[in-house]
Amino acid sequence: MSTAAVNVNRSLFKGLNLRQKTLLILGLTSFLLLAIVVSSLFIDNESLPTDFGSKNLSPSLEHPFGTDWMGRDMLTRTLKGLGLSIVIGALASLISAVLTVILGLLSSAGKAADSFVAWLVDLTLSIPHLLLIILISIGLGGGAQGVIIGVASTHWTSLTRIVRAEIKQLKTQDYIHISRNLGKSKWWIATKHILPHLIPQILLGTILMFPHAILHEASVTFLGFGLSPHEPAIGIILSESMRYLSAGYWWLAFFPGLSLLIVVLTFDLIGENLGKLMDPKNAHE
Amino acid sequence: MSLKGENISFGYKKNNLILNNVSISLDRGDVLGLIGDSGSGKSTLCKILAGYENNYQGKVSIDGKEVPKKGYNPVQLVFQHPEKSVNPKWKMKDILNEGSNISQDILDSFGIKKNWFNRWPNELSGGELQRFSLARALGPETRYLIADEITTMLDAITQAQIWNMVLDIVKERNIGVLVVSHEKNLIEKICHKVVYFKDINNVKHY
């Protein structure tokens, strides 16, 4: 079985070099995620009719993911939920990336600023992550806004740490000293010499932040501290389905959970392949 | 008119002085050789003279005045490894003109070709890169050049070529050069005076 799969894999990729293969995987995975988001935009309440005549149906050709206790199609609900998750993940990751750039540049400005950034990282890391998101989310009155800000304002730490270490290393480089000796200011050096080295790291870090952000949003929502119950989020679907699990309606949790896992793994795949593309060994820039 | 380092003491770690009470003076137009054992602190002294290190004791001055911390430093340092002296993400023309627009004269005398300008640093040889590093360091405001083993990794012919170019330029512009090298032959050939590092550094070696 598995050798057959490998063979198919080989013949599928035959004639492609590593770079092309990587690009192909990147293209396919990005397309999948984009398709989920776009299709979820076209799903509104009308495409999710309540139909008590067909409630709690197990998976069939007509309803591949089954239906829930109100007769709604679970595939449609899952798609809608995943779309929302990806959008929230995107927002949270973007905000985190912006925070990272700001804090990174700040930490390259001087010793005092750098200690401040380090302190901020340690402070944020000293509180359990999920708890911090919940606290921020509740503090902001919950809802989509609370979750997004909660998730966004807690995911910058690891990337900021990496960026800080990278900056430290860069600052010992001869060409940075030379630049200073050629009369360039700190700010000039930070933006012209240091930032270009950080951009690939930050790009990659942002993409790898996605799955974390999505899972955190889902778990906070699942626990009831995130998105409100009438929102079509995956976390809501999962927590609802828990009530029906004992009744044997396994598909209510299984397919949405599996889909979430696939989306998360897809992001990892994108990050991994992007990392390969940007490997400094084969990039001359 | 001279660059002076007076009574300079420095160690990377406490209680481990690498430079002890070192004094050195370089006049404009002079070519001064500095010879010393590996690991004895020559590069460290060069960095201090060029303002790369701050936590030293003693005084570095030009014509009796402290070297300004901001702006173009009239004391420019060129290293042994040119590939570390250039940002790998910059094109050669940006690297060359980072400090000032380097004149065509200098490009010509270093034999820097226009078609190298759009390349990345890893697309040039060490010798070619070193020409860029030197040209970049020889902007119009440069008064002193500190050459820390700048041709150690090059073959004899390239080494001679590069030094001929440098010596022409510094003579014309009345720039003072400190030549750090292990090669006595080279130092004897190009330097007006020679200083032995162990004679000016009072670190005791056990």
Ligand SMILES: Nc1ncnc2c1ncn2[C@@H]1O[C@H](COP(=O)(O)OP(=O)(O)OP(=O)(O)O)[C@@H](O)[C@H]1O
């Ligand atoms: N950044 C640093 N941190 C700690 N120790 C250092 C650092 N740079 C150099 N040293 C140490 O300082 C001493 C002097 O080094 P330096 O590079 O100045 O010697 P050098 O005379 O230039 O040697 P060489 O002829 O081999 O280039 C060495 O023992 C070295 O290990």
Ligand SMILES: [Mg+2]
């Ligand atoms: Mg040295």
